[in-house]
Amino acid sequence: MEANVTIYVTGYCPYCTRAKALLSQKGVKYTEVNVESRDDLRRWMHQASGQRTVPQIFINGQSVGGFSDIAALDKAGQLDPLLAKPAGPDSPAMPR
Ligand SMILES: N[C@@H](CCC(=O)N[C@@H](CS)C(=O)NCC(=O)O)C(=O)O
16 A cells, blocks of 8 residues: 555544544555644645545545545445555645
């Protein structure tokens, strides 16, 4: 698993916990960004993903949605291939 994975979270967030557990279970090393008190990052997250909830997960700069989205991708056998892609540039530019 080599892809560049970033997960945007808040402090108390059961779906974030589940998303991180799923990624960790797969041995994925991800970058975690807490947007709790960062309105600027929340705005960016919304623009980039089209969603306001957390978590929001990006794989090689591509928005793949929240926990239920990656769980569905996993169930369909489509998550591992995304995670196996070589790390690409973070695009669109990701603020931290
Ligand atoms: N289907 C979404 C649900 C995400 C969700 O409801 N997250 C909660 C926090 S755990 C949330 O963002 N609530 C609204 C908010 O915090 O603004 C997923 O699986 O990621």
